[in-house]
Amino acid sequence: MNAGRQTTRRLAPRTGPSSICRSCRDTISRTYASAAAAAVRTEDQIAQHIPPVAQVSPSTSYAVNTGVVLSRPPQITRDLHPFEAAFFLYQRRLNERLALPFTRYFYFKKRTPADVEWKRKMRQRLTPARDIGRYKGYGEEAWNDELLVGADESNFEHQVGKLLEDAEQSGLEGAADTTGATKVDHEPVDKPMPRVTEADRQHDTKSLNRALQRTLYLLVKNKDGQWQFPQDRLKEENLHGAAKRIITHTGGVNMNTWxxxxVPIGHHQLDYPEPRPSGNLQEHGAKTFFMKARIMAGQVNLKENQLDLQDFKWLAKEELKNEVEGSYWRSVKNMLAER
Amino acid sequence: MALRELPHRTVTVLCRDARPGLRAAQPLFRRNASSEAVQEVESTSSFEVPPPSSELVKEYDPVARSRLRRRGNKQLPPSRYQYRSPKYYFGPLHPHQPPPVADPASRLFQPGPFSLTRLEQTYQNKIASDLLTLSYQHYPPGYRAAKTEQRLRQWTGDSPYYKNRPLRPPRGKGEVLRLLQEPRTFRNIPKITNVTLHSMVPEAQENSGNLHVAGMILQAISNVRAVPHRAKHNVVGWGLRKGRYVSLTSTMEREDAQDFLAKLIDVVLPKIKEWPAVPGSSGDGHGNMSFGLTPDQVALFPEIEINYDSYPPKMIPGCHITIQTDATSNKDARLLLQAIGLPFYGKLND
Known part of the structure; x- marks a missing residue:
């Protein structure tokens, strides 16, 4: 017996078909393999010896909330594990040794100025890829082409520096001077942006310009002082309509979100110690369904929030674990991305 | 019941430390198929061994060592230290066997991968989970998918040769079995498998130079050797003659494909003036999407731009790009391509 049918069996006697949502009930009764329906029927037959109790109104109910998991995806590639970095470097150097040489005679006719220029540049730069070290395939010591432990070439900063240097050089450095000028002007090349930002150093958890390699999630502090995803009670609306409303009610309109x-990506059930009356029902707890959203631009502004929120933070998965409650974390952790 | 179980559990918890000893004793009286293999596996990781000391690292000079060894002109015979893989395979019984393909000494060895591409990381961290959320279909508990009946036709008749014959394909000419639409789970999120570049160069029938230039351009932008194809039939309308080389393809996989797509989406397509988008009518219903680039647009690839003068300008070919995905329908494939940054226009082919 598969897990699905077991779940049906467990559901069927306790709740009865009336408490399954309408679309589910329609699908079950309409198209399903008769197995599920049969299971429900047998359970009903078993339960027939229990005298029916006249039920005036459903006594138990749960409050239904919508939560929004608003996230900023990673902005840059991740740092490589040292083993990965070493492996990639090894493969690139191996490729340098095994690749067919450049087909010069396709691109440059022999003894043309372009050919002479190519030869001069090649003599100057010695190797196609300067960031991973020069390869000398000929001569007495051609065998000595392995990197030693702690070589410069295996250092990431060194490789970046070499690439920048390469981009700056125009190739005119060794050219025969016709103008008489000895110094060659280097065009400045833009340095890559740092991978660690100012907000990282100050651990500014309100900034979105932080932990660029990780997914950041919006966490808010509600009026009870608990950190959780922004959430609100579902009114007369859809889950996704409520999610859109909660985003604007939380962070204002100054955010570009998607x-x-x-459909929800996860849920959390909170059971109250004492049932709370709500209208003519007794609420035994609250069920929160989480919708997934991405922030593209903008920032949260809590000034005019309508959910009585006190504070907000943008946190990665591990940081989030330390802020939220244990049971909340257990129901939330599997819907958050590892990176 | 719980009380009765408690002592047993306590014992298990307390005896957890004693277990390894019992396990170590097991192989003596129990033999499994894997027993020998288990003994072969080293118990410690090589990563646990500390690296050589810094002094040793600093002093190690392979060139000096080699010179020292060769001081008395005692040259080692080179043939003994230069291994060459056999050029031809002489069968499994031949004493000289080629090394495995993963060995750099093998003639078939191809180095790589060289990097963890940005597109791949984006797919893993963002696109895949978004696609799963977007294409999620809720099935209530107890749902069982309807069984797909046999879609191939039976051989009906009393001929004895019909027994054990493979089933018949669908009736009709050009009729194919469409792919099954499996329910979406985390195991079958669509992903890009291959990217194929195809360039049709009918002028190559008169002047083979066109074919060479097209091949170099495809190779330059795809990093994969282009494969030429001959015309299969005479087609007067298109000026094709049977047996002549008319087109080239290069098929990229993995890192090459990711790099090519990233280059295309981030560099080339934004540079094209008034590029409408990928036509929405694209797609073969099996997860493959195609679109074309004109010669002017092909010339915008950075590999061509950097030495544009090296190519005869009239010989630069246009090309078709086919992105092959795991998706089983046009809709899913389009969703994936839109997620990696390819827009679509016009009437959608669903």
Missing amino acids: LVGR
């Missing part, structure tokens, strides 16, 4: 799909 709601990913119209």
Whole structure:
């Protein structure tokens, strides 16, 4: 017996078909393999000896909340594990040794100025890829082409520096001077942006310009002082309509967000110690369904929030674990990306 | 019941430390198929061995060592230290066997991968989970997918040769079995498998130079050797003659494909003036999407731009780009390509 049918069996006697949502009930009764329906029926037959109790109104209920998991995806590639870095460097050097040489005679006719220019540049730069070290395939010591432990070439900063140096050189450095000028002007090349930002150093958890390699999630502090994803009670609306409303009610309109799909990606159930009356029902707890959203631009502004929020933070998965409650973390952790 | 179980559990918890000893004793009286292999596996990782001391590292000079060894002109015979893989395979019984393909000494060895591409990381961290959320279909508990009946036709008749014959394909000419639409799970999120570049150069029938230039351009932008193809039939309308080389393809996989797509989406397509987008009518219903680039647009690839003068300008070919994905429908494939940054226009082919 598969897990699905077991779940049905467990569900069927306790709740009865009336408490399954309408679309589910329609699908079950309409198209399903008769197995599930049969299972439900047998359970009903078993339960027939229990005298029916006249039920005036459903006594138990749960409050239904919508939560929004608003996230900023990683902005840059991750740092490589030392083993990965060493492996890639090894493969690149190996490629340098095994690749067919450049087909010079396709691109440059012999003894043309372009050919002479190519030869001069090649003599100057010695190797195609200067960041991973020069390869000398000929001569007495051609065998000595392995990197030693702690060589410069295996250092990431060194490789970046070499690439920048390469980009700056125009190739005119060794050219015969016709003008008489000895110094060659180097065009400045833009340095790559640092991978660690100012907000990282100050651990500014309100900034979105932080932990660029990780997914950041918006966490807010509600009026009870608990850190959790922004959430609100579901009114007369859809889950995704409520999610859009919660985003604006939380962070204002100064955010460019995208709601990913119209289905929840996870849920959290909170059971109250004492049932709370709500209208003519007794609420035994609250169920929160989380919708997934991405932030593209903008920033949260809590000044005019309508959910009584006190504070917000943008946190990566591990940091989030330390802020939220244990049971909340357990129901939330599997829907958050590892990176 | 729980009380009765408690002592047993306590014992298990307390005896956890004693277990390895019992396990070590097991192989003596129990033999499994893997027993020998287990003994072969080293118990410690090589990463646990500390690296050589810094002094040793600093003093190690392979060139000086080699010179020292060769001081008395005692040259080692080179043939003994230069291994060459056999050029031809002489069968499994031949004493000289080629090394495995993963060995750099093998003639078939191809180095790589060289990097963890940005597109791949984006797919893993962002696109895949978004696609799963976007294409999620809720099935209530107890749902069982309807069984797909046999889609191939039976051989009906009393001929004895019909027994054990492979089933018949669908009726009709050009009729194919469409792919099954499996419910979406985390195991079958669509991903890009291959990217194929195809360039049709009918002028190559008169002047082979066109074919050479097209081949160099495809190779330059795809990093994969281009494979030429001959015309299969005479087609008067297109000026094709049977048996002449008319087109080239290069098929990229893995890192090459990712690099090519990143280059295309981030560098080339934004540079094209008034590029409408990928036509929405594209797609073969099996997860493959195609679109074309004109010769002017092909010339925008950075590999061509950097030495544009080296190519005869009239010989630069246009090309078709086919992105092959795991998706089983046009809709899913389009969703994936839109997620990596390819827009579509016009009427969608669903």
